[in-house]
Amino acid sequence: MNKRIQLITVLASVISSTTANASGVLEIENSQHANLNYWNCYVASDAQERKNKVENGILPQVVFDGDIKPTNIEMDMAISKTPAFSVAVIHNGKLDWSATWGRLKRSGPQASCSSLFQAGSLAKPLTVLAAMRIKTAGDIDFDRDIETYLSSYQLPVGRQTSENPVTFRNLFSHTSGVTRGGYAGYTKKEPFPSDQQIVLGEAPTNSPKVEVTNTPGAALAYSGGGYTVAEIALQDKLRKPFETIMNEWLITPLAMKQAEFTVSLPDDRHSYTASGHQVDGTIVPGGWNNYPEQAAAGLWATATDLAMFLIEISKGYHGESNVFTKSNIRELLDNPIQNHVYGFRQIANGDQVFITHYGGTVGYRAGMTLNLQTGDGAVFLSNSDNASNLGEAFLSSVSRAYNWPVFQGEKVKRKAYSSEELKSLAGTYVFPEQGWEVSVAYEHNILKFDFPAGNRLPLVMIPIESKYREFVHETGVHAYFDGVGPDMKIKLFGQTGLRQSIKK
Secondary structure, three states: OOHHHHOOHHHHOOOOOEEEOOOOOEEEOOOOOOOOOOOOOOEOOOOHHHHHHHHOOEOOOEEEOOOOOOEOHHHHHHHOOOOEEEEEEEEOOEEEEEEEEEEOOOOOOEOOOOOEEEEEOOHHHHHHHHHHHHHHOOOOOOOOEHHHOOOOOOOOOOOOOOOOOOEHHHHHOOOOOEOOEOOOOEOOOOOOOOHHHHHHOOOOOOOOOOOEOOOOOOOOOOEHHHHHHHHHHHHHHHOOOHHHHHHHHHHOOOOOOOOEOOOOOOHHHHHHEOOOEOOOOOEOOOOOOEOOOHHHHOEEEOHHHHHHHHHHHHHHHOOOOOOOOHHHHHHHHOOOEOOEEOOEEEEEEOOEEEEEEEEEEOOEEEEEEEEOOOOOEEEEEEOOOOOHHHHHHHHHHHHHHHOOOOOOOEEEOOOOOOHHHHHOOOEEEEEOOOOEEEEEEEEOOEEEEEOOOOOEEEEEEEOOOOOOEEEEOOOOOEEEEEOOHHHOEEEEOOEEEEEEEOOO
């Protein structure tokens, strides 16, 4: 038996060997992994009604004119071409229930609560909390120059200075000034680079060289490269591989039975690992990409693993954790920048604060949230590029079932516009800074967005008190048109696009 499992037999008693089949009837899980080494699906003794409300209360993010027609999770999975969807829900600081629907790949084996998914950027908050424990032990200082800990690599000279250096703190909070962006990963057939090759931009890496392009501390700018610099610094300081560091400082102490940072995923995990699927429903070549950028994107996990992580944060917040100190969690929440703290997005309603994080790698989408005050939260993992909306719909359904003050979605009214008005908005819009091109077409008295990835969103106009003509899709995508004729502009995702051509 794995040594870390020996530490958590006391937790096994809270995990039931039950799971829900497609009809919602509880059955004994017959998975070959139904033992202490793996998570089984679980439903608390009083949670079945709440579970039923969530899985059968799926609504789009935007409901028009009070037209409420809830569906269930499996129906939304079929619509979004999502083969597998795995979740865990936390209530009052405890696991309330967990469930998994679908298959590891289309026409493949049934998925279960012991199935592994790529969790993408959810690796980042795990890395931060492990580093906070290392800091508490006195091995690192978040505010010292990161060069203090780097021996195998040196940051190139950039906008940092000896008085204002790059540090663990600004690397983890995305304020280091290090090159923006994330990572694409490497197919199973491709060689993948070392951490040092990644930050140097040397072959076989497919990401740009890491540089300090902005003054540290000056602005919030999402940087996967910053986390790779921190990954190297932790390994250089502790003289251990990153996966060993994470096992020792986080995964084992938190009883995360199946979480895994190893690159490549060991062969004995493959039989219960969900394969990633692309927008058109096809499997990612080889099943999944490898992500040697472990701190930024290299996490494999189950939904219950991540629930254990959130539960321990909740305990730490209330001073009841043997893993995270109360000061660890308070420090995590200090000095928010644009409602972000160490990669978490804060969503507040009165004195209730949810910390939320999302992840996405090629073929996978993931998300998790926690109400620090109440200890309520939820996790979703999926194996499809199309599953972001399903994940948001799941969080909204949990919110309604558990009476959360956030993630409720929108209720809007439709506004009638003439066909001439709608036709006047059609055309091709280019976003120069982002390199986007969006086509807006008029069809059957409806405006439709065509995105380069191939997805098409029909839009509905809604009445607002503004100079803009506002449209919204049921997924929550808002578009704002301003101007006339060739001077028409569109605002989308907070960015401005210019009309290049007019469609007849």
